[in-house]
Amino acid sequence: MQTGNLFTGFSTPRKGETFETLLSRRNLVIERIVSSAELSPQKYQQVQDEWVALLKGTAILEVDGKTIELNTGDYLFLPANTPHTVKWTSHGALWLAVHVY
């Protein structure tokens, strides 16, 4: 059985983000992401659908040209090919990302 805890067992990187795969099964990948406040905003435009939830913290995203603020618990669906940028996050922002290929 693949078990673990979302809220424990990680440390916040000093810079950038860390990615950890919690599950990879068929066309599904579930990741935990921890962001530091020192991010270099990077534009993503993925071939896969992504559903993302901010489990803890605050984040500012730009999605398809629109600025969006996310707070603890907020989730968002990003269909494949939606351009999105993480502009800023609080230090230790914790994400759950579900990718469907």
Next chain:
Amino acid sequence: MQTGNLFTGFSTPRKGETFETLLSRRNLVIERIVSSAELSPQKYQQVQDEWVALLKGTAILEVDGKTIELNTGDYLFLPANTPHTVKWTSHGALWLAVHVY
């Protein structure tokens, strides 16, 4: 954009569980489940893979004959056809379930 908040906008049922679909896309369904302490344990054995995270609360499951306690943040992967029963949960236990068909 399909957005929402995991931790708000629901009430705990007096009995049983409530299920809410947050996303249904291709072979993926993401659900939020809220459990009351008054559950009639029901055995599940699904044709689909399920990844489940307890976002808040405590739960006792029986998975493939083995008793498992879950606490806030614990997640678990249940491959298709794994028999599992929710034996007990704290009142207002909050789950995120990802089903892959």
